[in-house]
Amino acid sequence: MKFAYTIVYVASVPETLAFYEAAFGLTCRFLHESGQYGELETGSTVLAFATHEVAEANLGGHYKPVTVEGVVIGIELAFATVDVVAAYHKAVSAGAAPLRPPANKPWGQTVAYVRSREGMLIELCTPMGGS
Incomplete structure (x- = not known):
C-alpha cells in the first residue's frame, strides 16, 4: 500500500x-x-x-x-520549509487566516498554523531533524 x-x-x-x-x-x-x-x-x-x-x-x-465558519476540522495539511516565519507572513498576506504564529516546539521543529480560504487547517513547519 x-x-x-x-x-x-x-x-x-x-x-x-x-x-x-x-x-x-x-x-x-x-x-x-x-x-x-x-x-x-x-x-x-x-x-x-x-x-x-x-x-x-x-x-x-x-x-x-469544510467551511471557514466555526472551529477547524480534525485534519491538517502540513508544508515543510526552512523559513517558517517568512512562509507564515506570505500565507497571511495571500489571504490565509492566522491561527498560531511561529513557535519552537520541544522536539526541535518551528511550527505555525493558518487557515486557508476554504477553511483547511495548514501547518507550516521546519522539516523533522532540522534539515
Missing part, C-alpha cells in the same frame, strides 16, 4: 489553486478543463482539489464540506 493523494473538496478549484500558489509557493500541475478537479505540484504525494459537486456525486449525499 502506498499513500497516493489527498483531495480537498472546495467551492472553486481554480480559485483554490491560485490561493495555494500565492500563499505557499506551490504550482499547479493539472487543472481539468471542466474546472472541477486540479492538482498541485507537491512532490511524490499529490494534493488535489475537487468541487463540492464532485463530492456529492461520489458520495451520494454523505458529505459535509
Whole structure:
C-alpha cells in the first residue's frame, strides 16, 4: 500500500489553486478543463482539489464540506520549509487566516498554523531533524 493523494473538496478549484500558489509557493500541475478537479505540484504525494459537486456525486449525499465558519476540522495539511516565519507572513498576506504564529516546539521543529480560504487547517513547519 502506498499513500497516493489527498483531495480537498472546495467551492472553486481554480480559485483554490491560485490561493495555494500565492500563499505557499506551490504550482499547479493539472487543472481539468471542466474546472472541477486540479492538482498541485507537491512532490511524490499529490494534493488535489475537487468541487463540492464532485463530492456529492461520489458520495451520494454523505458529505459535509469544510467551511471557514466555526472551529477547524480534525485534519491538517502540513508544508515543510526552512523559513517558517517568512512562509507564515506570505500565507497571511495571500489571504490565509492566522491561527498560531511561529513557535519552537520541544522536539526541535518551528511550527505555525493558518487557515486557508476554504477553511483547511495548514501547518507550516521546519522539516523533522532540522534539515
